Amino acid sequence: MKSPLESMPKVVVIGGGTGLPVILDKLKNEPVDITAVVTVADDGGSSGKLRECAGAVPPGDIRNVLVALSQLPKAQLDIFQHRFGASDGFLAGHPLGNLIITAISEKYGGISEAVATLSTLMHIKGHVFPASNDTLTLSASFTDGTRVSGESEITHANKLIKNLHLSVKNSDKIPMANSNVIDAILNADQIVLGPGSVFTSILPNLMIPNLKAAVLKSRAKVVYICNIMTQKGETDGLTDAEHVKILNDYLGAQVIDVVLVNQTEVPDMYIDKKKWDEISQPVEHDAKGLELQNCDCILDNFLKLENSGAFHDGEKVTQKLMHILGQEGK
Template sequence: MIHKPKIVMIGGGTGLPEILHGLRDKDVDVTAIVTVADDGGSSGILRNYVNVVPPGDIRNALVALSELSELELEIFQYRFNSTDQFLAGHAIGNLIISALAEMKGGDIFAAVQELSSLMKIRGHIYPVTDEPLTLNAEFTDGSTLSGESEITAAHKRIQRVWITPSNNNDHHQAAAVKQVIDAIMDADQIVLGPGSLFTSILPNLMIENVGKAVCETKAEVVYICNIMTQKGETDNFSDADHVRVLNSHLKQNFIDTVLVNIQPVPKDYIDFKEWNEISQPVKHDFQGLRDMGCRVISSNFLRLRDNGAFHDRDKVVAELLNRLHGVHY
């Protein structure tokens, strides 16, 4: 039997599903490990009322790897209008995930595996833990905040982040389930990003057994560096600054390879009112990356659309596959 290369993607937000979708039809075994620290929008409301892991990032990952028809996926993604007071803002998929979790006695991991089967997923989707997590941040001014949406809205420079279980009555430590750790340890390639450094990527790595596994795995760890900085959080950051933050949180240089976009972003193209979380293109510090032991792959990974700057999914996926076959085959 031919061994399919195993890629594990870790993150959340909008960047993760984009790359997942690009990998779906490739000859690889894809696993998405998805953050459960989101507390905004529909996810946050359901989390508070149903006491369930926030489903939004999981929903988007399911859609990215599903082989259902476009119509079926549109229904799953449909979000009720704000005029529908009772269901305002909720995506149907969020309600389905929450309902299945309740049917499974609160076991979100089992619920997502059941839904993966129903939605004809090519690959695997694992919530990073089976309980809701709260993201905490300490800012450079010494103040602290709890909650992803609060931290993002503060637009302040973050010193460090950590996670705590949301239902922390017994002060236990959050831990990933065995399948998550096994996937990381068995992978040929671990991919972090693209996504918010402090609120999409680090919440997963701050779970002790996840961070430990990512540092110990024999897989190549690839970081897809953001194209634009995030207002308040990574203002004036270089690509090396992003990696420095990741390494400092795990207390070792664990990033092997960094994908860096070097295609300039036209100054007059970005609509900063529409994309109000971003501020400027990420600066380059290739020597800084090399000093941390990183292999640097710099290329044109830029895709301009809707007056915003995004990663070109196909180019990123092609580079990930090049790395995979170049390193392991």
């Protein structure tokens, strides 16, 4: 007889950045077996500093996912998320959780061991896996013929991306996902991509050869949560259909089965473009373009306005994911 966990639908969520935890925080309350696969190509902020000075696999995105799936009291999670102030010397800008993840990685021999240890200590609902045990470097070639290395450099180049390249930092090895990631994808009932940057949060995972192969082989329904806003220097002017096409092109097949698209107008006067300087304009809907990508589109109100920004409403997105799974109301 299967255990209650084994009988639950298996949902694998792949991505990084700030959008992923918004969905996971709500999805953990549903009767599903969650696996979060998190990018390890970040090289900005605290993660970038730890990556350089300690040779660490970037911990920032992993930290936020652990917190989103944790069942610890908020007070304990707030301590884990505490960020040292600008006057704190070499600690300035580092969240305590990033330092803890880096320390446990060093003590136990790698990022996967650190995540497994913290998953137990933080009472995680589901499973969290780094996309790779190696620190990955993302490089981009632009339409003007230039090329840069590093996720943060790509974001701030403010140029049209022609193609991406993924490599293991300081190595000729081919990037590889570990077996836990592959098994989760192959056994999934639903694979969720995003929300998050197409080029710097989602694709750094899908470009890992064996992870890509697993997605192509999986029988799971693949759902893409389209960004609400375009991103400067990355997706300026791209429609929802063009976002889907980029993902399908890198996967080498029309893999996206369903795309969730926000249809609620974003009030321009509400958005603080200085505070959220990476965003550009609302993503435009292209129904005919999505038909050409051979995917279903769910148009709905997924918008949550808060803190002078436009975000996904995790509760509403989760309801649609559950509906797609056929678990709504169960």
